[in-house]
Amino acid sequence: MKKYLGISGLLATWLVAFPAAAAEISPDTLVDNTAQEVLSIVRQDKELRAGNMAKILDLVEAKVLPHFNFTRMTRLAMGKNWNKATPQQQEELVKEFRTLLVRTYSNALSTYSDYKIKVEPVRSKAEDTDTTVKTKVMQDSGQPVDIDYSMEKTGDGWKVYDVTVAGVSLVTNYRSTFNSQVREGGVEKLLKTLGDKNRALAANDKKAAGELKTVATQ
Template sequence: MKKYLGITVLLAAWGLVLPAWAVASSPDTLVDNTAQEVLTIVRQDKDLQSGNTAKILALVEAKILPHFNFTRMTRLAMGKNWGKATPEQQQELVNEFRTLLVRTYSNALTTYKDHTIKVEPLKNNATDTDTTVRTKVIDGGQQPVPIDYSMEKTSDGWKVYDVTVAGVSLVTNYRSTFNSQVRDGGVDKLIKTLVEKNRSLVAADKKASTN
């Protein structure tokens, strides 16, 4: 599961700067253009290929944040428990969840540099504001991995609010864990767990960089 979900960052890491077509394009064109762009960047950058943690994180931060609606993703992952959190707690949850996703899956950038990405053309109406972009990650003779992006149209362009990898929703996958944490110790317990997880990932990154 971690391997499959890790692919999402490769496809989700979009645009070092937000190009004009990222706002104006249809969602399938946006996914296709940016996926090919990030593959090119990774294939040409030896630091990224060698696993330079700082550079990978900088790349992911620069590319993923403009195109994902982390507030909606966190709200969906929280489900009915979202309303139990104060506005301050909600913002903490969004920040920690975003950090968790970026750090957990950033290493996928180097893992999937030799894969091919195929984006299925959409047949949506121009007035649609919510859609699913379907893609496949192809690795030689291996079975293609389907990755679907749930996207919404906003004033800032199309944003991803869920990713489904091989039939498993990223949001749903985290919801059971979040529900369990809130049930055991409330929203504060969930926030503490996320903070501790992110700290452990930072420590692991630092240890890896010194080896």
């Protein structure tokens, strides 16, 4: 699970700086253009490469969130348990899941700046509203990693609702964990687990920031 979450951080490498006219661009061109731009940004920014988490989080919060359909992702990850949650719980689940994913991407962003991303052309019709963009992350050593983005066309442009890394769907992978939590203690148990995880990640970020500051002043 930990390894999978780490590799899923590769999503961040192309979702950090969407162009303003994203709605007018085909999904594969959007992915390709953004990947190259974001990799260039990270490579040229010493603070990003050094792991300045505050700066990375600001970047991801500003540029990633508008291009994910977190509500659909959360609903898919919950599966049949989505309808067991009250409207308020559903809203809280989306918020906590979004926070978890954003921190996962942010933690991995600086790690993959030296990788290359190859995007395969999408063969679809102009009227299509759902597609999969297939990419390969080219590593210096080892086999390429396949990452596929399930995307839907909305009035606000193309949005991601699932990601498949090396054949493993993100929402399907989380579904087993979510189902287990709901079985043990209902939706409230899942909310508590997600909240605890996010608070732990935030505390680690704060600790890392303090260590970076100490090193910088020495």
